[in-house]
Each structure stands twice: as C-alpha cells, then as structure tokens.
Amino acid sequence: MPGTLYLIPNTLGATDPSADALSHIIPAQVQALTARLDYFVAENAKTARGFLKLIAIVHPLGKPLQEIDIAELNVNTPASALAGLLAPLLAGRDAGLVSEAGVPAVADPGADLVRLAHQHGIKVRPLVGPSSLLLAVMASGLNGQSFAF
Template sequence: MSLNRQSSFQKREEDGKGALYLVATPIGNLEDMTFRAVRTLKECDIIAAEDTRQTRKLLTHFEISPPMLFSYHEHNKAASGPELIRYIIEGKNLALVSDAGLPAISDPGSDLVKLAIAEGIAVIPIPGANAALSSLIVSGLSTERFTFIGFLPRERKDILTVLSPIQASHGTLLLYESPHRIIKTLGFINEMLGNRQVVLARELTKRYEEFVRGSVEECLAWLAEHPPIGEYCVVIEGASEVEEQKERDAWWQEISVQEHVTHYEESGLDRKEAMRKAASDRGVSKRDVYNALL
C-alpha cells in the first residue's frame, strides 16, 4: 500500500467526499455515551449499524433521528460495504456503530475502514467504551504489554493454531467469549498456557458487573458452582520470564517442521512417533505437523 496521509481536522482538498466516523457506543451503561458521539450521530447523513433494532433504541434514547439508517454486518458486508462507500464518495458523512463499544474491533467494520482508505476517504475515530481495555485496567495483571485475541475459533485445531504462537508471550492476553463456551475455553487455556492467573469480567458497566480473579483452575471451580451468565472478557496472565526464556532456548526454534521430524526419525523413532513428538514440542496438533509436511 502506498503512503496515505490523513489530516482529520485540517481543511482538506475539495474532493466532494464525505468522511467515515467510527463512533463508540456504550457497552452497557448509557451514561458512557460521550457528548461528541451524540453530536456526531446527529450531524451525520447516514448511520450504519450492526443491528439496526439495537441501534434504534440508542438513537431514540438520545433523540437522534438520522436521515438514513443502514444495516451493515458480517452477512451483508460484501454488498453493503461498496454501497456505503459510494454514498461517502458522493459527499455524505457516515457514522458506523457496532452493537456495543468500539466499531471495527472483532466486527466487519474493519472491512469498511479498508474500503474507505482505498478510496481516499477520511476515517475519523470517536472514542468511547471498550470491554477489553476496561477489563484489562481493572484486572490487576500487567498493562505494559498486551495482545487482543478477539473470539477464539470453534474447532480445537484452530484454537491450538491461535494459542500456540503466544504460549511464551510475556504480555497479558485478552479475549472475548460467550457464556456457552467459557468453560471449554478455560480448559483450552489450562491445557495450552497452564494454570495461569486469569480474570473473568462480565456484565461490564451494568448492574451485575462482576470480576472473578484467580487461577484458571480456581475459576473453573467457581463456574462449576455459578453457571456462566452474560458475555465474558477473559484477561490472561502473560508467560513468566522463565517460560519465555525456556521457549527462546528451545533447540528446535530455528529449524523447520520437516527438520524437526527428521531429527527424531534419525534418533530411532518411526515417522508417526516422530511427528507426535515434534507436535508436542511445538504445542500444536499432530495434524498441523502433518499438514506442514505436505
């Protein structure tokens, strides 16, 4: 991509284009809506929403009547995205909102941003509430470095693919999870990352806001007696310096998967056992090693 410079609030060349505003909305408590967000939604020509029914409630509360309210979500983004960009090119200002929090994080808003940038459209953030960062700052875990994972995939092999590269990451990890999958996900975390300290944050900014802090196993025991309710943000302690150093010192770090398997074959193991051993070293499934050898 070639160099792209945007001066959001300086006079731009008169190209007739509007702008794309990414407007944060409350994650629970309506008092978290900013004055700037309300003004922006009132002034924009179009509001694009992940769920128009949910957004209408918000707009009604703040007495906002947009000229146009569009549906833009994962299942219609391929068709709606270019249409919305066309409106902006024609001179209309568009505000994008998600169901809650900052748009373009773990939702299709990021695709609309890419389309806008490709067309030379100014993309302007209107900051506000965010579940992941709100959970992080009250977690008691390190805030110096962190990695946001979003939602983990559903299949075991895909989960292993996501978690394996960050096993030795020294930074705090953040992910979102539903109440139906939180117990299973904690099991994967325990398996892949160990019995680390975690924080289960739920119902953020709402009446029943709750933070459960403890080890993975302690949190699993808690959930066994207190069935999960509400959407969760999980904050996970980063790897210790000992774990990080151990990972760096692993003898196989600088060799390919093929060379890793060959090493064990030359030591006397059959190919199947060599693949299993290499997979164990790398913290991935045997199928991942098999696919890497194809």
C-alpha cells in the same frame, strides 16, 4: 470531496435514558456529532435506532429518526456489498459506523468497511467512548505493555 466516516462508540448495553447517565458513557461532543448525521452503517438497524433514541433525549436529531438512513453490516454481509455502503460517503455525505456495543471496527465486521474507506481516500475519524476490551485490560491488573489480542 468524500464525506467522513465517523467511528461512533455505543453504550455497552446501558439503557438508562437520563441525560446524566448517557453523558457518563458517551461524551457530549460525540453525542452532538452523532445527532447531526443522517446516514449510519450498523450491525443491526434496530439496535442503532435504539441508540439514536437515547442520543435524541439529549441532542435533537438533525432529521426525524424515520428519515435517517441505517444500512446494516454484519457477519452475513457479503464483501461485494461493502462498496455500496461507501457510495454515500464517496458522494460527499458523512456517515457514522456504529457497533452493537462499545467501539466499532475492533473485533467487529466494521473493520472491513474502515479498510475499504481508507483505500478509497475517505477520512476515518474514531471517536472516544466505551471499549469492553480496554476496560477489561484496565480492570485485570495485567501489564498493558505485554497484552496481545
């Protein structure tokens, strides 16, 4: 049975390491789920490790950070490499897809991985968190019913 691909929101650049600050940005349930994963696909491995270090302040990681697998998926990743990124999921391993900031797969190279995951029958679960696009629409005063992206 394939694993689940979790779409994990990242902070929008916040680096305050306090538990209180992080809980205002990323819900506790999302933090806990993120902490138990040991395979991630991220735009940048260094940024993803920084995000996991923030999570680890509140929720101990299931493995030492050095043992967590982080594969990169960015604008330079060839389409032919996507299947390899899904191989652990097809083998039954859960994974987290993390963007540089905000939610993954929206105006983000992760969208291609999500599409391929669906084609392979992999369950995709989006998790709630900050979205710069949604926040901008909310703060703009525009009618969200007629907004197009």
